[in-house]
Amino acid sequence: MTLLTVAIPSYNASEYLHYCVESLALAGDQLEILIINDGSADKTQEIAESLQAKYPGIVRAIYQDNMGHGGAVNTGMREAKGTYFKVVDSDDWVDTRALLKILETLESFVEPVDAFITNFVYEKEGKSRKAVMRYDEILPEDRIFTWDEVGSFGKGQYMMMHSLIYRTQLLKDIALELPTHTFYVDNIFVFEPLKYVQTMYYLPVDFYRYLIGREEQSVNETVMISRIDQQIKVNKILIDSFDMDAIANERCRDYLLNHVEITTIISSALLNRAGQAEHIAKKKELWEYLKTHNPELYKKVRRGMLGQIINLYGYPGRKVSNAAYRIARRIYGFN
Template sequence: MKLLSVAIPCYNSEAYMEHCIRSLLTGGDEVEILIVDDGSARDRTPEIADEYERRYPGICRAIHQENGGHGEAVNAGLRNATGVFFKVVDSDDWVNEEAYQKVLETLRRFVYRGESLDMLVTNFVYEKEGVRRKKVMKYHTAFPKNCVFSWKDVKFFMIGQYILMHSVIYRTQLLRECGLELPKHTFYVDNIFVYQPLPHVKNMYYLDVNFYRYFIGRNDQSVNESVMIGRIDQQLRVTRLMLGYYDATKIPNQKLRHYMIQYLEIMMTVCSVLAIKSGTPENLEKKKELWNTLKKQNFPLWLRLRWGFLGQGCNLPGKGGRELLILGYKITQKFYGFN
């Protein structure tokens, strides 16, 4: 059994996947690196995955599958994981070696003491191409540091400060027990990966290290604004799924309930902003349908989101509405790190 399983979803990732793999190899034998080749056909991704399995037996495993999208690659990683904990690192990202050792030391401490930990949170760095001063997403205002805590101990989340896939390591069995299965052929499922398990998380630990390095700069990245507008249907699908997992207004713990509603507010804002910025009547109608469907399905949640600060900006006409919309857009930029 491994301490940590790391899934690397790869699709035609020849140009950068080795940097990612090499950064994770510094974890040694306690780490299992699951290189998921998601039906790559245009480059040497499958061969590179096999090569690392040959060179590092017992650490690297190559998993080949028909193309199913990012979510299905994460699913494949989770199905094959043998580690106590599970992490996803995208193939164009990497981890910091010094912070990595501290992460493993922390996870090791819990396992060796026989203590349960559901979720470990670390900082991540926006490695934006061409930017000298890198932005770091920290959580010191939201979480106590270097101690086990529960949702009742959570403090204050600042605007744009959310738990993202880059910052989270889950207990593997928790992900299986909560029934996590990401949809195929859909982008932006990392939101589901973080959101769906949250009510099952009973204890957490925040390690204040800059562990994950999140690369931004390729024109074809899913978080590029023009790409997001072109894939608005997938953003809408993910948002609808998230709205349906739980009735967020009835989550028993007040702080978790507040956080999950805030998360849904951001998702609705992202959809609304993209629809408005696209400028097409078709997308504006999709935005209207999303809000109307929520109103019919869960009126209390619709009230919370529609008349929240961002919800008003997404739905009000005129200058005031546009100003709120611009603020919401800036928040979504922080949330996703897109250009």
Template sequence: MKLLSITVPCYNSEKYMRKCIDSLLPGGEDVEILIVDDGSTDATAAIADEYAEKYPAIVKAIHKENGGHGSAVNTGIENAAGLYFKVVDSDDWVSDTAYGEILDKLTELTGGEEVLDMLIANYVYEKEGEKRKKVIRYRHVLPEDEIFTWNDVHRFHKGQYILMHSVIFRTKLLKDCGLKLPEHTFYVDNLFVFEPLPYVKKMYYMDVNFYRYYIGRADQSVNEKVMIGRIDQQLKVNKIMVDYVTAKKQFLATHKKLRNYMLNYLDIITTVSSIMLICSGTDENLEKKNELWKYIKQKDPFVFFRLRYGLLGSYTNLPGKGGRKISVEGYKLCQRFFKFN
């Protein structure tokens, strides 16, 4: 059995996928690289086949009809033979040194008395045009170099959330929890790292800069103009997260640190949705913002109160044009500070 399965979702990725795959090959035969060609129309399929032919013990090329990022991740999970599972997007890459350290740690922890559910490491914003790279790390929030539980986790700061880039899950956990990401939908990476959390019991944090998150291309899904154009997909993911927290209400009531983390993460996602709707400047999208908050209130008054009257909810619901202008300016300030979009 392989130690780690790494899924690389690819859609028309010919310009950058080689850098990604080349960064993963040093894992050797302990790793399987699943290149999922999601119905590409360029040379992606041929490049995937080239790597599979050259490295048959490491690389597997999977070709499928276009279903979107979530569909490609689902396919990766279904085909994964490794004990652990990681997603690396085709325009990102990993650090060679940190990669080796993580594989060594997974080997060490495998077969131990405690079953590891999730390993967390740092990620780096590789933002186009910026020499100074922002590192998202979890020092003083997560215990270092030891297995821990949610009870041992401290308070996360804004902008310090565990994203898809940070995590390696136990493969069987993903399969057992029934994770199934929506097809033809952007922003499902939030669901990938959100829905398994109630099933995660044992975690391990390594303070190494592993994942390199490339950001800044004009056509990227996290580009502000692109997000506004795809706002209905952002709202879809946002509402699925609300539904999920509501469905897990009874469980989360007895797991307060996990509940607080998940609600704070949902707070960030709802803030992004609200700000994008405000930034668009259309009456239609302002009504969608109102509808989103009504949806949350109808689903769960406690969740609504927590989001609406917390710092971010109050900030995104300031009244009138003046209030909306303040909200947008505040968002731009956060952009500069946290280095996102």
């Protein structure tokens, strides 16, 4: 049986795809690599097929009409044969030595864990100093644990798609389905399964290399503002999904609350940064939506320090909140 399936959503990825796949494929036949060509117009399919020929039985090239990042991840989950499932975006890559250690650890388990967590590295273009998202003071290391043993996450410490490997059957059991033609659905991919995770394992290796800093990238601030409706759509899905009373474990509930809060603050800060009347109206509507659809969550987020700062009144208030946002980006690693 294949140990780990890695899905690589790929759209016009010819510039990066080869390097991404090579960083994975060297780990050998315990791995299944699914290159999901999401309707690319460049040479992505040609490159995917050449990599499939180079690594038969490991790499599989899958073509689909364009459905966006979420649609490509959905295809990966549906096609996955591995015990575990990981998403690696086509313009990112992994540390092969860390991958070998991960596979060795996964193979050692008598029973599969629900979530396997590693560090990830921000590979920012033009910067020699690399920031690392690590969890060594929050999560027990090198052993299986539950939510009861998880420490407190700071505002800038959060799990992303880059840090998580899920048990494939868990994703299928909860019938996880991401929205198609929508950016920023990685927030949902992290959030939804964590509600059902019982057992976890943290291996403190710098595994995933997350490339940021390109002007056209989806997490570029200007691009995010241009796609703010999609960010708000994902934000509202998280608001609707978070039922405080339905999450029995307090540590899990606190983490997911932190996740929704960070997402809402980022949405609001981007709308503040845009600054036009339509953006301010959208910000007001988002907070009204939160208040109406999840009043208990609204109280928690609105009364928090960031919730108060981001909602300071008028133009002077927005200036203060924008300054706070710039500070938060440096301290907390907001992209």
